[in-house]
Amino acid sequence: MMKGLKKWRLFSLLAALTVFLSGCGQEELSTLLPAGQVAKDQFNLLLLSSGIMLFVILVVVIIYVVALVRFRRSKLGEDHIPEQVEGSSTLELVWTVIPILLVLLLAVPTVYYTYKLGDVTAMGAVDDEGNAENLVVDVTAHLYWWEFEYPELGIVTSQELVVPMDEKVYFNLIASDVKHSFWVPAVGGKLDNNVENVNKFYLVFEEDSSKLKEGVYFGKCAELCGPSHALMDFKVKTMPRAEFDEWVVAMQSTKKDKDDAGDTAAASEGEQLFADSCISCHAVTADVKSPYPNLTTFGDRNRVAGFMDHTEEALKEWMKNPQKQKPGNEMPAFDHLSEAELDAIAGYLMGLTVEK
């Protein structure tokens, strides 16, 4: 019996170790590899609560194993009648008071962090010249795509959130159709995009996403929103403030660049086709909030439609039959276009970039 138990212990220890070592998940989206103050605070709370809870489990398991080993009828004999103990006020007091203390130990930091992470008072702050002190991003969740508007900067983008590092970035969250939830696991917990009210919170991005395998953090929709809920991914690019400022300038000049280009050169075939078929839904300059995803930075993106490979082939597949790729989304199929026309549009879209 004891030998079997020892083996079992060793085995379970090994199993536990494997699980712990196997991992912390992937940097792009693991809450166990926090890449910002908010996620770090939450991770600290995870460590504290796990510690307390492992202690509780340990105590329970010890009493449990000893009781199971010592008080077996096979040892004590069939006729053994145990003493009918009613209880023990001392013991019962002990296991009431100690859990209360443990809960208090967890409750204090919980309350502290709840207020800390919920503090958005600085959101509307302005400096002496009336300029906003903090970056604010309005996030609108639509059926299976994300829109990011920077109201102070006059730019709109979609599917990829671009943010500066090492400062608080504030978010206004709302949904345009059904409830969604905005979540960047590596950078901080989620907050819902409700349909009727704006939710506000902040995140801090402390790691440069260019160091990641794909150059982006992964964002998720965390609230069931329909068939393609699982495919409602977005990406987050973080960069130093100076680089971000450059990006902003590039975005702000997309309209002027386009107007200038329109004057000087004839539009390419792809651009012409896009203007005929797509422009009523999709803007290609960063100043316009179009009804469907703004494609100004399409060439800079990491995925097509948030989850497909970023290739012209995937893009064509998407355009031919969006319903097959992402059931329930609102884009009609463009299967009436010829292969050559699709090639041209795909080539045009892949060339839309502000970073290269």
Next chain:
Amino acid sequence: MSSVAQKKGFGSWLWDWLTTVDHKKIGILYLLGGGFFFVLGGIEAMIIRIQLAVPNSDLISAGLFNQIITMHGTTMIFLAAMPILFGFMNAIMPLQIGARDVAFPFLNSLGLWMFIFGGLFLNISWFMGQAPDAGWTSYASLAITSEGHGVDFYAIGLQIAGGGSLIAGINFLVTIINMRAPGMTYMRMPLFTWTTFIASAMILFAFPPLTIGLFFLTFDRMFGANFFDHAMGGNTIIWEHIFWIFGHPEVYILILPAFGIFSEIFSIFSRKRLFGYTSMVFATVLIGFLGFMVWAHHMFTVGLGPTANAIFAVATMAIAVPTGVKIFNWLLTMWGGSIKVTTPMLYAIGFIPSFVMGGVTGVMQGAAPLDYQLHDTYFIVAHFHYVIVGGTVLGILAATHLYWPKMFGTMLNETLGKVTFWFFFIGFHMTFLIQHWLGFWGMPRRVFTYMDGQGWNSANLISSVGAVFMAIGVIVLLYNIIMTSVKNVPVANDPWGDGRTLEWAIQSPPLYYNFTQTPLVRGLDSVWIEKQEGNESGITPAVPVQDIHMPHGSIIPIFMTLGMFIAGFGAMFREETSWGLPLLVFGLAWTFVCMAIRSLKDDLGYYVPKEEILEDMKRERGRK
């Protein structure tokens, strides 16, 4: 009753079961119905796990997947776990308090048939290709915009089944308050009776909000109301509050009876009085009370603000204290006892570590800022399966083995029972332990598939393999049940040998009037006390042998429920068909006519004559 026994035809046998108001038969019917839906929900779970075993799976479509997860959750909670628990409450609780039946036998039957017809209503949606698809929580914005009749089936089906639950809860409450045998004070009630009592009180307060919420949803979807349409001044967050004001107590309604079952098991198979009985009772009451104070912890990410989140976080953590008290009391019941590892005890032993795991992850999620990360991920999926499967389902399986002889008069095979346990237990941990990490690694719940390259592949595969083990366990259990029923070897009053409460002092299965003479209860674990004092029968009668008053069976509950069932279809098709509205009116009228018949027709029941009872007692003595 004796006249029924003489008719042997299938027709009269069926009529007897359809019209029965006997709490033991209704318990069996609840068990059958709940068992059927448990298997159905299990098949849905298997489809989910097969779909998620590998990334980018296209085995089933996104829309169908959402229907399956919605129906899996709804079925398991409302149509499997609760009815099966009601089955045990019905079959055992009146025996534990020395009663002849529940307080309202007619209502008992009505509640049963409402559950069955509500469950059928929900599942007919599959045959129409429009099953509910907005999640078992059916959050308003999605539920309102969901196309087809899926969510209509959810709203009306749950309304009917939920009405049945409310009726059952009220019935148990009244029974326990009024029908305890002489000497059975509150503080002498067995723990399963206590937890039935508290769970029923919770049903009484938790189900009306659900009823109202479902009516709002029904009106919004079928009658043009705008309770949840924010564009028309409605509010979707209201649904979330209403749903969780019901939904959180609901999880305690599911777990408390399981606590009661395990309390009985630890005590019986440790051959020892439950340690700290008084604190167990008060912990149960406290959990029931606090269960109503914490609903917003399901809504930490809704944006209620830091103050609300902080208050609900601390309240949530507070529940850990009474729950911990229970765990330690169970451990100390085993300590110093004489532990015999039978199948029910094996489940109880497996329950402790499983439920503790589920409990501690619950406290972790109670820490609001941490919950921002864990909410709606696979971590929460792991957590609630650890409490519901590790607590309620293990409790149900334990009770199935423990009470099978009492309900059916024959023992389930112990070896097969242990085989079931090991497959189920190992499969359970394999399926759900790893899901905590999937949550940490960023995997949201309710996803129909996931892309490759996010580090989730092997964990999902492990989880799916675990689900196969659980399925094998359930199949072995079904085989066990069939084999046992075929062999049908009769057992004695107390087949486990260490029964402590009144149900173990009467025949297995009990006579239809339960006790030949109402027992006198002289303390906690009264049968144990009697036997220790040398009274081998385990019962001291409180009254002489006398005529027993019993209720008549009735077919009216089925017809009454049928009216609601018909009205449901009428409401659903009112707008698109010409027959919808007449059908709705007809169904409701039908129900009201049934109610009128029930009210106007005097049915005073009948008496079991003293001679028949004496005859039964003689036969019982002869058997020994």
